[in-house]
Each structure stands twice: as structure tokens, then as C-alpha cells.
Amino acid sequence: MIKAVIMAGGKGTRISSLASGIPKPMIPINGKPVLEYQIECLKKNGIFDIIIVTGHLGHIIQDYFLDGVKFGCAVSYYTEDAPLGSAGALYKIQNALSDDFLLINGDIIFDVDISRFIEFHRGRNALASLAAHPNSHPFDSALLETDSESRVISWINKEDPREYYKNQVNAGLHIISKKLIQNTKPAQEKIDLDRDILKPNIASGGIYAYSTPEYIKDMGTPERYYQVESDIKSGLAQRKNLSNKQRAVFIDRDGTITRLDGFVTKTEQLKLNDRAADALKIINESGFLAIVITNQPVIARGECTIKELEAIHRKMESDLGASGAYLDDIFYCPHHPDRGFEGERPEYKIECECRKPKPGMILAAAKKYNIDLSQSYMIGDDKRDALAGIAARCRPALIMKSAGVKTEAGGHDVPVYDSLYDFAVKVIAPVKKSS
Helix, strand or coil: CCEEEEECCCCCHHHCCCCCCCCHHHCEECCEEHHHHHHHHHHHCCCCEEEEEECCCHHHHHHHHCCCHHHCCEEEEEECCCCCCCCHHHHHCHHHCCCEEEEEECCEEEECCHHHHHHHHHHCCCCEEEEEECCCCHHHCCEEEECCCCEEEEEECCCCCCCCCCCCEEEEEEEEEHHHHHHCCCCCCCCCHHHHHHHHHHHHCCEEEEECCCEEEECCCHHHHHHHHHHHHHCHHHHCCCCCCECEEEECCECCCECCCCCCCCHHHCCECCCHHHHHHHHHHHCCEEEEEEECCCCCCCCCCHHHHHHHHHHHHHHHHHCCCCCCEEEEECCCCCCCCCCCCHHHCCCCCCCCCCCHHHHHHHHHHCECHHHCEEEECCHHHHHHHHHCCCEEEEECCCCCCEEEECCEEEEEECCHHHHHHHHHHHHHHHC
16 A cells, blocks of 8 residues: 655745744645645545654644544654755655655645556656646746656756746655665765755656646745635635546637747747737636647648647747746647648658547547546637537637627537637636636
């Protein structure tokens, strides 16, 4: 049975104005300590054996949770006499660890389907799997760069120089193989998990990022604290757990999020539409997933490589992140059946199931994220977008000059809006208020 280790020794200097005199993980949210929310989520996922590493004012934690019996679990403690960093204690308690164990930052609120996370980790025989997600402040967060197999290939600290990046933030929730601890032995006692253990093992190919849209937030500043408090009170945090059916807005890229000005084959050609970031912020805050569904025939036509397309998408994510908005995922179709283009790539010249108006990308996203398609939307600027949504049994919407009326697609009346922002304000914002 997998055990959980919660690192609960932080002082919480950035949030001390809200609760001085108690450990950061004991700061109450809606009357309940952060640690109690963590333990409740662990129990919901069948994890009952918990080790809490304490330090600063650790007696307050122990006096509250005791042996865990009244909370329906077994809690034990390791108390640091002197600060050991974010991982030093793991070497002191390694004999008590399970072969794979959850390692949790004590200052985060999360509601995650951990069984999916464990399946991801074990399916890759990973040394470590790091929960990662997009967030509204990637510019002050550590980012993980990954390959097509979700293997971490580089790590961008918040102080590192960066240009364009995938909004994939290290979220503070990990599954670690005990082998990683046994095989990595820093000389010093004070050990930083990221710097001394995870980063040196990236080259081994055993460190993976588990990208999830589920609710994982730190409450390290007063502003984020109040947001977490609101999200728990409204039920948003709980609804985003992937064991629950999700709602999504599937969004075309060109002409919907970005300006339509011919095919985009270079990063410098990509420009956001006016208020596209504001529209996505409304979608992000609503609890709907924001998922791009885009045909990219430039790959099949030989006008752009996969690597160049991914750079273009990194620019889009960076531009959105600078405005506090994010995408939960991007699905693209590289195929184009028509032949006769100079430099075309024959392997992509096929009739596929993913190119819109076919619904393949939407169906793949629905399977990946447990999405209720009947409660989700597909919006774009071309009837192919509407037809893909109809084929997937979503609610279609279009962006056209004749906003405020309906148009016909596939025998259906499709509502029309003048922009993604217009759609978000008129359709998604009211849904959020009624949730």
C-alpha cells in the first residue's frame, strides 16, 4: 500500500500576515487547516498511512492530529531538530517508506484522482512523477519541459531566463520511488528535493511530469489564499477532480484565439485576438476546461515541422500566461489529404479521424479528461468547427460577423458570437454564476 509523506515544516513568511504563530500547513481555510484538507483527499483515495515531517512549531500539528485515529487514518511524525531542506528528512525515514510514496508540499490544497496519478507513474516505471498543471502565474513558477512521452527533459526555475514556454508548472505533488532516494545520496544533510535529487536524475530518463487540470494550488500569498478559500466554498476545487465528469470548452485556434492571417508557420506570426486572454480567464475561472482543437495542415504540406509547431504553441501559451490565462491542453491534427504541395510529407497525406469536421480530437480529449460532451461546447470560426462539435455531441458555437443570430450547420441551428470573449461573457460566465 502506498504511503504519503507530507512536508509540513515551512514557516510561511509570505503569508504570515494572515496567521502568525502557527505553522503554514495549519492555516485555516473556511475553518479547517490546510493539512486536514490534504488528509481528507488522501483518505478519499484510499491512502491511510501518513507521515508528517514537522519543524517550525511542529507541536501544534502533533497536538491537533495526534495519531490520526479520530481523522480515520494512521499518522506518524518525524521532527527536524534543524532544517533539513525539502528532502533531507526522507533519508532519515527511508526505512518507513513504501516502494513508491506520495510526497506532498504541506502548503498546497489539492483535490486529485490519485489512482490516475499512480497508474501513470507505474506504467512508466518512473523514478519520480511530478504532478504538473497550467496556472495563471507561470512567470513566477518553476516550469517543466517534457518530451512527447511526458519525460522531463529540462527544468526552468522562476528566476531562469525564458522566452516561450509551455505552461506546465511543477505543482508540489509527487510520487517518488524509494529507489531514487537509495540511489541518490547527497553529501550534506540539508537536501533540496529539486536541486539535489530530481534535477540530477533528469538525464537518467526516469523523471516524468503528470500533466493534470485538477485542482492543485498553493496558498503562499494572501491573494492566493483568498482564491483557494473561495474555490473550496463554491465547490470548484472538488468538481475538478477527474473522478468527476468534467465540462470543457473546445476552442479552435486560428481566427478564434489567434488572429487569422494566413497559415502560421513561425512564432513571430502568431498574435492573440483582442480580449482572447480575457475570454480564457473567464473559462479558467468557471471550472470548464479550456482545450484547443486545431487542424494544422502546415505539417502535411511541409511548411512547418512538429518542432516548429510546438514552438508556436509555446508562444501562444506564454502570451496567454502573461495575461493570467491558460489552456488545459492542445490537440492538433497534422494531416491533410490533398496532394500536390512542394515539400509535402506523404506520411501525413491521409484521410484521418482527427481532422475537423471529424470529431477525433474532441473524442480523444473527452477520454483523457473524463469529459461530459453533452455539457461541453465547441467554438470556432468555421463551419467545420461546428460540425466537429455536432459529431461529438457537443454544443456548437461559431464566431462570425453576423453575431447575435444563428446559422445552419449539419442540420442544426448554431448560435453566432462576434468573438471568443463575447461567447465567454454570454455563455460561460452565466453558467459559472449558476453552478
